[in-house]
Amino acid sequence: MKLGIVGLPNVGKSTLFNAITNAGAESANYPFCTIDPNVGMVAVPDERLDQLAQMYEPDKKTPAVVEFVDIAGLVKGASKGEGLGNKFLANIRETDAIIHVVRCFDDENVIHVEGSTDPKRDIDIINLELVMADLEMVQRRVDKATKAMKGDKKYAHEVELFSALAQHLNDGKLARTFPCEEEDRALLGTAELLTLKPVIYAANTDEEGFTHLDGNRYYQLVCDIAAAEGAQVLPICARMEQDIAELEGEEKQMFLEELGVEESGLDRLIKCSYALLGLISFLTYGKDECRAWTIKKGTKAPQAAGKIHSDIERGFIRAEVLAYGDLDKCGSVTAAREKGLLRSEGKDYVVQDGDMIYFRFNV
Numbered sequence: 001m002k003l004g005i006v007g008l009p010n011v012g013k014s015t016l017f018n019a020i021t022n023a024g025a026e027s028a029n030y031p032f033c034t035i036d037p038n039v040g041m042v043a044v045p046d047e048r049l050d051q052l053a054q055m056y057e058p059d060k061k062t063p064a065v066v067e068f069v070d071i072a073g074l075v076k077g078a079s080k081g082e083g084l085g086n087k088f089l090a091n092i093r094e095t096d097a098i099i100h101v102v103r104c105f106d107d108e109n110v111i112h113v114e115g116s117t118d119p120k121r122d123i124d125i126i127n128l129e130l131v132m133a134d135l136e137m138v139q140r141r142v143d144k145a146t147k148a149m150k151g152d153k154k155y156a157h158e159v160e161l162f163s164a165l166a167q168h169l170n171d172g173k174l175a176r177t178f179p180c181e182e183e184d185r186a187l188l189g190t191a192e193l194l195t196l197k198p199v200i201y202a203a204n205t206d207e208e209g210f211t212h213l214d215g216n217r218y219y220q221l222v223c224d225i226a227a228a229e230g231a232q233v234l235p236i237c238a239r240m241e242q243d244i245a246e247l248e249g250e251e252k253q254m255f256l257e258e259l260g261v262e263e264s265g266l267d268r269l270i271k272c273s274y275a276l277l278g279l280i281s282f283l284t285y286g287k288d289e290c291r292a293w294t295i296k297k298g299t300k301a302p303q304a305a306g307k308i309h310s311d312i313e314r315g316f317i318r319a320e321v322l323a324y325g326d327l328d329k330c331g332s333v334t335a336a337r338e339k340g341l342l343r344s345e346g347k348d349y350v351v352q353d354g355d356m357i358y359f360r361f362n363v
Helices: 013-021 047-056 085-093 119-149 153-170 182-191 207-211 217-229 238-245 249-259 265-277 301-308 310-314 324-330 333-338
Strands: 002-006 038-043 060-062 065-070 097-103 199-204 232-236 279-284 289-296 316-323 343-345 355-361
Touching (some): 002 013, 013 238, 013 265, 047 279, 097 119, 097 217, 097 265, 119 217, 153 182, 207 238, 217 232, 232 265, 265 279, 301 355, 310 316, 310 355, 324 333, 324 355
Parallel strands (some): 060 289, 279 355
Antiparallel strands (some): 038 065
């Protein structure tokens, strides 16, 4: 999973990136300190995998990972090449989802590129640039399909669909709010549109604003905007996350309890991202390795096996499945097997979150 962190300059993007990846991306009080995208790989926290590793003491423990990309700040006119322009748009096109950091605090010591704190204006600036870039892509698609339609009438529907989308974008609306059938939604997905990507608005507050979200008018405004778009909102305090990132174990837990939260912003962001993209994890286990694998909800057993190796998918015979919850109750795989909880599943089995699987195959 690859997530792009975007936002106007000086809204807290790089501060958040540093906190969640400990990658040390430069953070400074001026625009464009992040010229090239900084990339950080983060392990997905999973207590189930930790428990398996304790039981098996494997040679290797491999968690699922999320790739975070801190993309340079965007300004008005980026779709026409202003600021870092096309470079920004190319970087964001490669991500699975967008984390849009929005400034939700006042601080006269931190320069705002637009001169004041205004979440709606900031969101509109970035969305407009993405819409303009998408409009150009869609118009190209209409032109291409129109030419192809002269030799094959099957392209007529594509011309009609993308022409309607072009009008939608021209009205300043996002592609993900374009009303259409599921089949047409899949066709739109082939165009790699920026405003079709799922979005999490990371409402970056100060510490006071984070602990009193109900009274934070900036945060409430972001929630209203997200609700209208069908996007998600995650309240976060980037500065506070930096402090959390420096702590471990009991000390970290005590700090979280003092703040009145159960999980760090990173843990909440990863869970939010998994839910947004419809992802789950299954587990493989043994003395050699205990590992978490990320798949889409609804994935069947052979395709899940293919995440490990294409040969396992090709030669799939069956999957021996144990729900992690059953293991937790029984205390061991042996005890779960004796109770008949270890199941043999075939090609049509849909893998569930937390399934522990051993694949039988022959090639």
